[in-house]
Amino acid sequence: MFPARRDFEQMILNTGTGILIHEAASKNILWANPAACRMFGFTLEELKPLKAHHMSAQERQYRREVGVAWLQSAVVHGSSRKQWKYRTKDGVDFLTDARATLVRCEDGPVVMVEFRNISDEVELQEELTWVSESLQRIMTHTAAGLVILDDDNCIDDISPLAARLFGRTPAELSGVHLEDLGKCEPRLTSDHVVERLAAGAGSVSILQEIGKDDGTTSWLAGELEIVAHDGIRSRVLTMRDVTDRVEWERRHAYQEANLQYLSRYHAMGDMAMILAHELGQPLAASTNYLSGLKSRLAAETVDARSLSYGIDQIERQLKRAGEIVTSVKRYVRRIESTAVLMDLNETIEESLYFVRLRAAEQGVRVFAEIPERDLYVHGESVLIGQVIINLCVNAIEEIVRPTTEVKELAIETGQADGHVFVSIRDQGRGMGTAPTNRLASGAFSAKQDGAGIGLIISEHIVERHGGAIEYLPNDPRGTEVRLVLPLADNNV
Known part of the structure; x- marks a missing residue:
């Protein structure tokens, strides 16, 4: 025997799912069940006159025209599902999984929106995703070598591959302080490392220099981070051999320094040519003006304006010569800031x-x-x-x-x-x-x-x-x- 109509009404009134009834044409709110009123913090009478922008989040994807288009899609196609972020009377946003369904009633068609708060679910999913990605990152780096350190930076556990990077066995490395195996940059006890790990601000890049018994040097690059699992916080260091990269960078740095030396060497030649060639113009001009001044001084009458003009021109030419010398000096130094x-x-x-x-x-x-x-x-x-x-x-x-x-x-x-x-x-x-x-x-x-x-x-x-x-x-x-x-x- 089917439940009576009143029983259906009681189910709708007592369900935890929010229900909003919109008029199909105008999209105005006609009714809301108690669960919806509780979620919004509005009474039914307060909800009825509200529009989409009054009760939705302020982000662009939740603007009024988007909400109206979503409800209209249900009118056209019969139903439409969407994640929609509503806003409470107190201004708190909450994300919902909402389904709009067209219902044809005796008084005309309406759109029934059923929604449930999924904010906690989304937050949990994001946390699970982060954990999964962290585990995947650890698994990926494990292939390069994994070291577990205690609070004193001594090796608590080490993978076989990581042990081979140090040229030892896991048993030989157990309890050994990491920096006893080679210098770390930055130091594990430096303020930068300690503060970053304590703040949980991600990983810290470590470069370690390892001296081998045959006199050669290898370089290990690592990422040190705090990993929390089962209530335990572990200092996890993933390491890989980067000797080839470091040696290439050092060779490259040497070549760059050598090129800079050669550049300055050739620039000295340029300076010599510039001083010999370019200074000739202002110095020759100065000599010409001096010759002119001597001729005027030897004349019976001396024009003060001509003398002043000649002296000004000599001063201008000598100033330019000085500028050339100063500029060439800066040029040869090859300093970018010049x-x-x-x-x-x-x-x-x-x-x-x-x-x-x-x-x-x-x-x-x-x-x-x-x-x-x-x-x-x-x-x-x-x-x-x-x-x-x-x-x-x-x-x-x-x-x-x-x-x-x-x-x-x-x-x-x-x-x-x-x-x-x-x-x-x-x-x-x-x-x-x-x-x-x-x-x-x-x-x-x-x-x-x-x-x-x-x-x-x-x-x-x-x-x-x-x-x-x-x-x-x-x-x-x-x-x-x-x-x-x-x-x-x-x-x-």
Whole structure:
């Protein structure tokens, strides 16, 4: 005999599963059983006017439109199941396993949502997953060697494979202090190790150096952590042989140090060339200005403004010479911190002062197209400026040849593909007859008496700044020399 209708009602009223009845069309709450009211902390009358966003968690996946879509899915398909996080009257979120079912009643269709709190189940599952993963990690590392230490860091137990890493048997190693077998880095008694293990903040990486009887050395890498099981806390160390890796790292470090030495050695040669070649320009200019001053002093009348101008120019040239020497000293030391963030356009403007002086003496017009925006690079401003001066002077010497009809030097800066560039163009003979590899090595010089030293120095400087110098045909004739440098990261 089936239970009476009232019996069914009593079952619904006394079940621990929460039940919400929503109107199918509007999704408004029509009714809730006592279990649902207890979970939410609302009375039935308080629940009825609430919407999804009033009684759901605030995360995006629980926003109102998602909840309405879930209930609508039950209307369309008959039922829909979902994990939904509700919120109590006190603002406490709880996760539920909820099923929405379409029920056709005499007064119209409704959606019945049955839900149960699964927050504790999820927390338990996460804990079990963590334990399982920890055990799996231990099992994985066990193949590399497992050591159980007591509170004094003496070996309480050790796997056969771990014992072989030390070249002993498990019986020989029982009770032996781990650091008696070889130096550990960091020390097991160091504050870092003790505090990290006491806080349960994960594992501590240990590197141990083992001296063998044949005089060789092996290296063991380990992860030391606290593992709790059956009410016992054990210090577990998983170890594996990393001798090959450590030896490779040491060889690599030696090679890096040797490369740094060779780099500084070659940089000394660069410095000698720079001092011999680059200082010639400001010193020669200073000599010329001094000769001019001597001539004016020998004249019957002395123009104070001319004297002041000459002295200012000598001071400027000598200051530049000092800057070159200071910059070269820093450059040779190969210290990263000497490279500063510099605006290439600002360096161009400073360099053009000297370029225009040289060009004016030779009757060459200079056209510079420099954008107002900053073009930041990491480098030595004086050295990069000297490279630009060298390239421009080479172009001017080509422009002043009798066969060059257009006496113009064009300079342009810009940015493309994560790099900045300086383009220096003339309409001279061009460099197409020179082999590309000779250009790249800086061994080419169009001047009869030129040794190409300026190009060699310039290319060395640019390469050490991570850039390059490109030699291209100019349109309609002549040469375009393009200096390319990496754009600073903070300006990309």
